[in-house]
Amino acid sequence: MTSTYAVLSEGLEKRFGDVHALRGLELAVPEGSVCGLLGPNGAGKTTAVRVLTTLLTPDAGSARVAGHDLVREPHAVRRNIGVAGQYASVDGDLTGAENLRLFAKLLRAPRTRAAELLERFDLVAAADRPAHTYSGGMRRRLDLAASLITRPRVLFLDEPTTGLDPHSRNAIWDSVRELADAGTTVLLTTQYLEEADRLADDIVLIDEGRAAHRGTPAELKATIGSYAQAVVADRADLPAAAVVLDRLTGTEPVLDAERRTAAAITLDATLTLPRLVRELDAAGVPLLDASLRPPTLDEVFLRLTATKEAIAA
Amino acid sequence: MSTLAYDTSAVFGRHLLRLRHAPAIAVMTQTMPIVFLLFFGYVLGPALAMPGADYRAFLVPGLLVATAANGIMTGMFTAAQDSHRGVMDRFRTLPMSRASVPLGQASADLLTTAVGLLPLLLVGLAMGWRIEGSALEAVGAFGLLLLFRFATTWVGILLGLASRSEEAAGQLGGATFMLPLLSNAYIPTDNLPSALRTVAEWNPISAVTTAVRDLFGNAPVPEGASWPVAHPVAGSLAWCAVLIGVCLPLAVRRYGRPG
Ligand SMILES: Nc1ncnc2c1ncn2[C@@H]1O[C@H](COP(=O)(O)OP(=O)(O)O)[C@@H](O)[C@H]1O
Ligand SMILES: [Mg+2]
Numbered sequence: 272m273t274s275t276y277a278v279l280s281e282g283l284e285k286r287f288g289d290v291h292a293l294r295g296l297e298l299a300v301p302e303g304s305v306c307g308l309l310g311p312n313g314a315g316k317t318t319a320v321r322v323l324t325t326l327l328t329p330d331a332g333s334a335r336v337a338g339h340d341l342v343r344e345p346h347a348v349r350r351n352i353g354v355a356g357q358y359a360s361v362d363g364d365l366t367g368a369e370n371l372r373l374f375a376k377l378l379r380a381p382r383t384r385a386a387e388l389l390e391r392f393d394l395v396a397a398a399d400r401p402a403h404t405y406s407g408g409m410r411r412r413l414d415l416a417a418s419l420i421t422r423p424r425v426l427f428l429d430e431p432t433t434g435l436d437p438h439s440r441n442a443i444w445d446s447v448r449e450l451a452d453a454g455t456t457v458l459l460t461t462q463y464l465e466e467a468d469r470l471a472d473d474i475v476l477i478d479e480g481r482a483a484h485r486g487t488p489a490e491l492k493a494t495i496g497s498y499a500q501a502v503v504a505d506r507a508d509l510p511a512a513a514v515v516l517d518r519l520t521g522t523e524p525v526l527d528a529e530r531r532t533a534a535a536i537t538l539d540a541t542l543t544l545p546r547l548v549r550e551l552d553a554a555g556v557p558l559l560d561a562s563l564r565p566p567t568l569d570e571v572f573l574r575l576t577a578t579k580e581a582i583a584a
Numbered sequence: 585m586s587t588l589a590y591d592t593s594a595v596f597g598r599h600l601l602r603l604r605h606a607p608a609i610a611v612m613t614q615t616m617p618i619v620f621l622l623f624f625g626y627v628l629g630p631a632l633a634m635p636g637a638d639y640r641a642f643l644v645p646g647l648l649v650a651t652a653a654n655g656i657m658t659g660m661f662t663a664a665q666d667s668h669r670g671v672m673d674r675f676r677t678l679p680m681s682r683a684s685v686p687l688g689q690a691s692a693d694l695l696t697t698a699v700g701l702l703p704l705l706l707v708g709l710a711m712g713w714r715i716e717g718s719a720l721e722a723v724g725a726f727g728l729l730l731l732f733r734f735a736t737t738w739v740g741i742l743l744g745l746a747s748r749s750e751e752a753a754g755q756l757g758g759a760t761f762m763l764p765l766l767s768n769a770y771i772p773t774d775n776l777p778s779a780l781r782t783v784a785e786w787n788p789i790s791a792v793t794t795a796v797r798d799l800f801g802n803a804p805v806p807e808g809a810s811w812p813v814a815h816p817v818a819g820s821l822a823w824c825a826v827l828i829g830v831c832l833p834l835a836v837r838r839y840g841r842p843g
Pocket of ligand 1: 313
């Protein structure tokens with residue numbers, strides 16, 4: 272069984288003093304897939320990645336990465352992984368080319384690998400500048416390049432696009448997709464639902480150090496639904512809009528007289544924006560704007576925790 | 585080549601490259617002793633009891649040793665930077681020999697120091713300091729300086745790895761300039777109040793300074809001092825053995841130990 276999973280963890284626990292950062296994290300990432308670890312700040316994403324990349328020893332639980340036990344065979348794990356992200360970084364005093372040549376040397380890869388990666392990550396022009404002069408996007412690309420020297424079997428990316436502009440973000444996304452298509456297993460953490468949705472085959476929602484929910488992006492969206500919202504011309508039109516939204520979504524809409532909006536959550540995956548607009552129009556609601564969007568991560572967690580509490584109550 | 589030697593040479597190369605790109609710390613730590621030498625030699629020296637020329641010959645070995653002792657500061661800055669800027673974490677995720685990262689740093693530092701001592705020696709020569717002993721003893725003095733530097737660098741690496749932040753390491757590292765002041769590097773300890781004198785004589789810097797002065801033939805070994813100062817060469821070797829024997833394994837373990 273283990274050989275079909277690139278990452279398999281059971282009951283991972285990690286404490287920092289009073290902070291219980293991981294509380295029995297279970298992960299099973301099939302070989303060749305992309306797993307998105309999605310969670311808000313402080314959920315334990317970085318701790319999970321640090322444990323899985325041998326930087327931290329778990330207090331309890333066990334994990335195998337690329338078929339090797341984390342605690343007993345860390346060296347074998349290191350031979351098979353690449354790490355880029357919030358911490359494992361490059362040397363800012365060295366140029367991009369020097370950094371990649373250093374890591375190529377340490378990994379016994381040919382020097383030409385550095386040139387290849389500079390080319391691939393569009394860093395040729397900046398190759399001879401110290402890395403601390405790079406923009407955020409260039410720096411992340413260099414980080415990513417440094418983690419790909421030996422074409423690792425499992426690539427760990429900790430919030431690879433946090434703080435990047437949309438253009439740089441797209442460049443990283445393209446690279447991750449390419450790697451995944453070429454068969455690399457990727458475990459990435461993110462705070463962005465959109466990122467997990469775009470890249471991951473499976474999403475694990477992580478909350479307070481444990482998996483709160485897992486499934487494909489489609490399953491996740493089916494569980495968390497989407498927000499249908501209508502903005503009307505006059506607040507007097509709100510009740511009419513509410514009737515339509517209620518009928519379409521099956522939930523009672525929330526009205527905001529100030530902003531003249533009616534909004535309702537729906538789990539109905541067949542509801543489309545054209546239909547929403549058509550039905551509101553047919554009911555004679557003077558519509559200024561309408562949207563059907565996935566909930567934000569905050570809203571997702573609010574709902575999941577609300578559900579948990581409801582079950583507990 | 586063994587994995588350790590190969591990885592160490594790669595890390596060694598990295599530190600030399602860093603020095604080329606960011607020489608500021610190295611230049612500063614090599615110029616400070618020259619400034620001290622000029623200040624003590626020409627400004628403070630004449631105010632002390634010793635005749636000027638003799639004092640300057642006495643002072644040069646002291647500053648060579650004080651420079652070697654700066655290994656604590658440089659070792660600490662460098663290790664703290666690497667450990668708090670994520671570079672070490674990347675090294676830790678690579679299938680490298682664990683000892684190679686601190687060892688590469690310490691060996692690159694040794695080469696830098698060997699070169700960095702030259703300007704200080706030249707200024708010393710210009711001020712009238714001379715090697716008055718045999719060539720063999722002079723080689724021994726240089727060897728001892730480098731060995732002491734190697735030892736203090738390991739103290740620094742250990743402290744840098746244990747530091748909470750770069751700033752904390754910077755403050756503690758900056759404070760180490762006090763250490764030569766509490767030794768016989770700049771002034772003879774004979775006239776110090778007795779408590780301070782005991783501290784100074786048990787400061788490793790004093791033993792090494794006395795040994796270097798003796799080997800260069802600049803000043804005789806003082807009578808009635810603590811054992812390491814009274815037997816300066818053996819005392820210095822013992823101090824270096826203790827510092828390296830304690831700090832090297834602890835630093836390697838600290839680097840390799842996952843949190
Ligand atoms: N080295 C550490 N010492 C103390 N607490 C830590 C340390 N690393 C992480 N934590 C704490 O553990 C929790 C999880 O942190 P982290 O894994 O960084 O979350 P995320 O990456 O999801 O934002 C947080 O409460 C954080 O403050
Ligand atoms: Mg994080």
